[in-house]
Amino acid sequence: MEESEAPAQARNLLGQKTAVPSRRVDNALTRTLRSCCVIPQRYILGVMGLLGVCNAYTMRVCLNLAITQMVRLNKTSNDHFDENACPSDDVINNVTTVEVDKPYAIFDWDQSTQGLILSGFYYGYAATQVPGGYLAERFGGKWTLGVGLLSTALFTFLTPVVIRAGGATWLFILRVLQGMGEGPTMPALMIMLARWVPPHERGFQGALVFGGAQIGNIFGSFMSGILLADGRDWAYVFYFFGGFGILWFLLWSLLCYSTPNTHPYISKKELNYLNNNVTTAEAQSVKDPVPWKGILRSAPVWALVCAAVGHDWGYYTMVTDLPKYSHDVLKYNIATTGTLTALPYIAMWVSSFLFGLVCDICIKKGWHSIKTGRIIHTTIAATGPAICIILASYAGCDRTAAMVYFVLSMALMGGFYSGMKVNALDLAPNYAGSLTSLVNTTSTFAGIVTPYLIGLMTPNSTLVEWRGAFWVCFAVLVGTNVVYCIWADGKQQWWDDVRQFGYPPDWKHGPLIKQDIEQRESVKLSDDKEVY
Secondary structure, three states: OHHHHHHHHHHHHHHHHHOOHHHHOOOHHHHHHHHHOOOOHHHHHHHHHHHHHHHHHHHHHHHHHHHHHHEOOOOOOOOOOOOOOOOOOOEEOOEEOOOOOOOOOOEOOOHHHHHHHHHHHHHHHHHOHHHHHHHHHHHOHHHHHHHHHHHHHHHHHHHHHHHHHHHHHHHHHHHHHHHHHHOOHHHHHHHHHHHHOOHHHHHHHHHHHHOHHHHHHHHHHHHHHHHHHHHOOOHHHHHHHHHHHHHHHHHHHHHOOOOHHHOOOOOHHHHHHHHHHOOOOHHHHOOOOOOHHHHOOOHHHHHHHHHHHHHHHHHHHHHHHHHHHHHHHOOOOHHHHHHHHHHHHHHHHHHHHHHHHHHHHHHHOOOOOHHHHHHHHHHHHHHHHHHHHHHHHHOOOOHHHHHHHHHHHHHHHHHHOOOOOOHHHHHOOOOHHHHHHHHHHHHHHHHHHHHHHHHHHOOOOOHHHHHHHHHHHHHHHHHHHHHHHHHOOOOOOHHHOHHHHOOOOOOOOOOOOHHHHHHHHHHHHHHHHHHO
């Protein structure tokens, strides 16, 4: 432990030396705030990060349920007949009514158009991952994350106005802009966690912060169901969650800072603890370019990318299309759909803490390595849900059994946060933002493809059509998990800190750090002069 901490201490001492002094002025106000804050600042960051991710996901998914009340479903008795169709909750005098009273359903969008609109968010989300990671590493995660989510909150608030003015086209463009605002979220959070969280706390803190996604899905689905019940205007959903996002930004601006050394009222005890235990070379590595040549030639990185693609395919299938499946196939009414859609995310949120605690304990006690822990939890989070969603599709119209399988699938997916989600912090604590941006950019294409593909595969939204979509999801989840199990790693990679680890003997792709690049250019310039 002492040997591994020595380089970290040297690097963090350099970080203290170069920290901005004005942020650490010990005046009466900071002393008062420091004495009042009995909760460690890294846990305050964790809670605010949880609320930030929650806020991001509520704004991302609120359209998924609202769209069921925005679109008219005008089916007649001559339309597609489905012998496997489930009975509806909306039955009057034993006669099923296909068209429930939806006074604000003013659009005639088919399934493929709805799928394209729902996927629009992920085009923007993928576009700003890499720039978001760069900005977070260059200027800090606080404002990169905060300003991005504030822009999404404002766009969410304006959604009803934009839809009524420009229809599907303007809504698609707005969803792209919302995605662009949220793109920096995960890279910025990864940068901040790499600066704030010691390695032996990352399982729990990862579950805490990224569990905000499930809180967002729970809160978003439940509140959307309430706001949309009894034929209310779907615009209330966007006003509510847009306002929630603006409120979060105000709290985030006041309470959170990019690094411990720039926090004005962190306790000296906690600051010393973090400087001695957090393995990042923040002051030194920011001067070096991102080692893309090393990252793109790293097998563990591409294993991580594959696992993320598989997870996101399964996750976006659930997040984007479970409300549609519950409403269109299982025939729950909108209020019940909102409540039941929240249940799987409650299960995932609770189980993520259990998986995180178990993983941290096993690593701390030496029962298994970091690599083994990441593989075990990633496998649980991939194969378990893959099996459960297939069982749900074959449960047919047994709505209780189907929902139990969906809840179980999301509970098992909770292992994702202590598995491959925090693996970027293991591989590259100094470049966690850039690595996360690469992983998220690639995996986000699953969010682009999944809603649109499912829309094409389920034109009539029948049980048999959805079963085929779930089999595709099964194949992607299991296949990508096999790749991860073969090439995953849990150790810091050499390219993340070339000054400490040096170059591999077989490295033939040029220098990665600034001083080596400058030295090489100097030698090249000297050679050119000699030739001249």
